[in-house]
Amino acid sequence: MNLQIEKNEVLRRTEEAIEKMGITRLSSRPPHYLSGGEKRRVVIADIIAMRPEIFIFDEPEASLDPENMEVLENVLESIGNEGKTILMSTHDMDFALKWADRAIVFSEGEIIADDATEKIFANDELLKRAGLKKPMIYQIMDAVGYTERLPKNIDELKTLLKEKLNEK
Numbered sequence: 001m002n003l004q005i006e007k008n009e010v011l012r013r014t015e016e017a018i019e020k021m022g023i024t025r026l027s028s029r030p031p032h033y034l035s036g037g038e039k040r041r042v043v044i045a046d047i048i049a050m051r052p053e054i055f056i057f058d059e060p061e062a063s064l065d066p067e068n069m070e071v072l073e074n075v076l077e078s079i080g081n082e083g084k085t086i087l088m089s090t091h092d093m094d095f096a097l098k099w100a101d102r103a104i105v106f107s108e109g110e111i112i113a114d115d116a117t118e119k120i121f122a123n124d125e126l127l128k129r130a131g132l133k134k135p136m137i138y139q140i141m142d143a144v145g146y147t148e149r150l151p152k153n154i155d156e157l158k159t160l161l162k163e164k165l166n167e168k
Helices: 007-021 036-050 066-081 093-099 117-122 124-130 136-143 154-167
Strands: 054-058 085-089 102-107 110-116
Touching: 007 036, 007 066, 036 066, 066 085, 066 093, 085 093, 093 117, 093 136, 102 117, 102 124, 110 117, 110 124, 117 124, 136 154
Parallel strands: 054 085
Antiparallel strands: 102 110
């Protein structure tokens, strides 16, 4: 309503966003009876209903249980598939690797790197300087001595391992 959108359009968008976030069952509950993850889903639905071109999230995965994390990941994928831009701040390197094509790394208020996510996480010196840990998948690949092609998520890791096993 604050965006000066007609009431019927607001209601339609709200219903679409509620369905997209899978929170239809929450629509009659007062906010103070919602869990942290449920509140986060309501806030994201609110943003989706406004249909911005750019979505900005600050630690969206923080404190989410596995169910709410899966919903968030599905929504991020859906937003990305719609061609929308997603900006996200996070300290979760596994999450960043999985969802970001590009990473900007800050240290002491300065940008110290801006590159493809895979390149950022392959740079041990940069990660040390920024006080960041490698994503778990990269740590596993380092431990087995494989650095040719690094996976971004568990599915890519499974595929890579199957390929390697079939080579033998």
